[in-house]
Amino acid sequence: ELLRYIGECYRQYPEWLSCHAGTDHFIHMVPVALFDAEETNQIIKGWLNNSKNKYTFVPRIGVYVVDDPELDANIMCDRAQLALLTLKGNYQKNIAYYDHSIRKKLREEQELIGDMEVALAEGQFHVYLQPQYNHSDGSIVGAEALVRWFHPTKGLIPPGAFIPVFERNGFINKLDTYMWERVCRLLRDWRDAGRKVVPVSVNVSRVDIADEGLLDTLDSLIKKYGISEDLLRLEITESAYMDNPEQLISMVNRLRDRGFLVEMDDFGSGY
Numbered sequence: 001e002l003l004r005y006i007g008e009c010y011r012q013y014p015e016w017l018s019c020h021a022g023t024d025h026f027i028h029m030v031p032v033a034l035f036d037a038e039e040t041n042q043i044i045k046g047w048l049n050n051s052k053n054k055y056t057f058v059p060r061i062g063v064y065v066v067d068d069p070e071l072d073a074n075i076m077c078d079r080a081q082l083a084l085l086t087l088k089g090n091y092q093k094n095i096a097y098y099d100h101s102i103r104k105k106l107r108e109e110q111e112l113i114g115d116m117e118v119a120l121a122e123g124q125f126h127v128y129l130q131p132q133y134n135h136s137d138g139s140i141v142g143a144e145a146l147v148r149w150f151h152p153t154k155g156l157i158p159p160g161a162f163i164p165v166f167e168r169n170g171f172i173n174k175l176d177t178y179m180w181e182r183v184c185r186l187l188r189d190w191r192d193a194g195r196k197v198v199p200v201s202v203n204v205s206r207v208d209i210a211d212e213g214l215l216d217t218l219d220s221l222i223k224k225y226g227i228s229e230d231l232l233r234l235e236i237t238e239s240a241y242m243d244n245p246e247q248l249i250s251m252v253n254r255l256r257d258r259g260f261l262v263e264m265d266d267f268g269s270g271y
Contacts, residue, residue, distance in 0.1 A: 002051060009047040027077055037063060037095045060087045064098040082106065088168065091242060109165045115151065116162075116171050120178060124150050127182045129200070144201045144235070145183045147175065172205045177217060179203070184225040184232060191227070201233040201263055206240040209251050215258060229259035237265040 006026065010018040016028040044059040051057075062084025064076055083098040119125060125147055132142040149157040166172040183200050190197045208214050222229055234255060241248055252262050 002053060002057075005051055006044075006047060013043075021077065025081075027080070032065060037061060041095060058094060060084060060094045062087070062096055062098065091239070108161075112157070112162050112165055113169060113171075116166065116175075119149060119151065120174060124152070125175060125178060126150060127179060127186065132198075140196075140198055142199045142201065142233070145179060145203070147179055147203075167205055167207060170207055173207045173211060176203060176205055176208055180218065180221055180232070184221045184227060187227050187231050188225040197231060199231050199233050199261075201235045203265065204234045204236050206237075206243050206248075209236070209240060209248050210244070214251065215254055218255075218260065219258070230261060233261045233263055235263045235265040238267055 003020065003024065007020055010016065010026060010028065013028075015034060016030050018026060018028040021027045041059060041061055044061075048057040048059065062080040062082070064079040064083060066076060079098040082102050083096040086096045086102060087094060126149075128146045128148050129143040130146055131140050132144065133139065134141045147159055147163075149159075149162055151157050163172065166175055180202050183202050187197060187200060204214075211217075218232070218234075222232065236248070236252070255262055
């Protein structure tokens with residue numbers, strides 16, 4: 001019903017050559033002199049607000065400014081779609097323009113996807129620890145586990161280059177499980193060596209939250225390495241609470257009931 005309603009709204013703008021492209025995607029072509037991205041955004045938001053729907057919808061707009069009129073129309077649409085993809089998971093921006101750097105970035109991402117399984121099998125992902133200090137006496141009271149990828153040909157790949165890619169394709173679940181086990185092993189090694197053992201925080205992604213086996217996985221790692229739940233702290237990024245709040249809160253409660261301390265990462269980032 002909503003899609004039909006939006007289609008009827010588009011008919012009110014005959015100067016926009018419009019079509020429904022499938023799912024919740026609409027395409028329109030408009031002379032560049034008549035196009036104002038923010039005005040278009042406000043028009044579509046107005047349609048959605050007037051739809052009498054109990055849900056709140058936010059339009060996202062990918063823009064391709066046609067620089068080659070001979071280009072196949074499908075490619076033009078693909079380029080607008082590529083711009084749109086850059087907005088995924090971004091709650092503070094909803095308009096993006098295509099440029100050739102996007103195509104280059106996608107090619108680089110495909111290379112990372114092609115290498116990820118081998119990288120995991122070969123142990124190319126390393127645990128780096130960011131210490132947490134008690135500033136009154138300078139003692140280390142904890143740490144946060146951060147992942148670093150040492151690629152055999154590309155060298156050190158920063159997390160910002162691969163974490164969002166792995167979140168989109170679901171591989172982050174395998175990588176997180178790998179990191180949790182490495183940290184559990186590290187905690188056990190510290191204890192066996194007679195060192196002071198402090199809690200270490202590990203990341204739990206929105207993909208992990210959707211995994212019904214999450215609690216069992218963490219349980220098995222705690223038992224395998226003989227460490228207590230209070231030593232493995234779980235960090236969930238603030239943005240994850242936007243996707244499916246009910247599911248996330250339910251899982252957080254189950255984790256806390258099991259004895260895990262759940263922390264919020266990136267607190268105050270605007271979500």
